[in-house]
Amino acid sequence: MQPIIMLVIFILVAxxxxxxxxxNRFxxxxxRIEEAWSGIDVALKRRFNLIPNLIRAIERYEEHETKIFQNKNDYLDGSTGISNRVEEExxxxKSLRGLLALAEAYPDLKASENFLDLQNSLSEIEEDIQKARNRYNSYVGRFNTLIESFPAKFIxxxxxxxxxxYFALDLATQRELPEVGFSESRDSKK
Incomplete structure (x- = not known):
């Protein structure tokens, strides 16, 4: 009877x-998902803080409606859930791509050192967002796999x-290419 008790105790402890x-894995x-989301949030806030500078630079050349950027405080306070933030993002x-496409129509603006610095900063921030999104999605994938695994799904x-x-932007929105106008000086050189 002693070996049976030991076996039961072993199975119970195991x-x-x-x-x-x-x-603990859950x-x-x-x-890790929360930490990765925080990384995305920081990068998105950095990008969003850069947008007013881009708008000011472009507004010198043309008045442009920027309603999507006027709700900055609602967007940045983090009160909306992840799925809402992805939709807002x-x-x-999309609006940011349109704004940059608008800048294509102004060669002086594109040659401006300030505007070029803003574009470079935006490019770096976009890379940071992509890295943070990949990290977040990796952890979400592992977490979701664990949830669906037997017998962990009972826990x-x-x-x-x-x-x-997952934090995946709308692919249709991502694939939309802004219409880029070329200045006459470029056309005349051809």
Whole structure:
């Protein structure tokens, strides 16, 4: 009878150890997702803070409606959920591409050192956003896989861990290319 008791104790201890390990993995990925989202949020705020400078530079050449950027405080306070932020980010990205396309019509603006610095800063920020988004999506994928895995999905259900959404911008919005006008001086050189 002694070996049976030892076997039961071993199975019980192994089950508890597995349960604790699985729970801790959920917590680890949940925290990593939050940390990765924070990285995205910082990069998005940096980009959003750069937008008024771009607008001011372009407005010197043409008045342009920038309603999408007027709700800056609502966007930056983080009160909206991730899925809403992704939707808002798609709209802002589309408007920003249109704003940069508008700058194409003004050779003096494109040659301005200030505007070139702003464009370079924007490019660096876009790279940071992409890296942060890849990191976030990687952790979301691992977390979601863990939630769907047997038998960990029982722990997920018991403790309320739910699948997370990926941070993927609307592909249709990303693929839309802004119409770029070429100045007459370029056309006359051909």
């Amino acid at each position: 089950s508890i150890a597995w349960f604790i390990n699985a729970y 917590i680890k990925y949940k925290n 798609s709209q802002i990205s 997920a259900g018991k403790f309320g861990f739910e699948k997370q959404n």
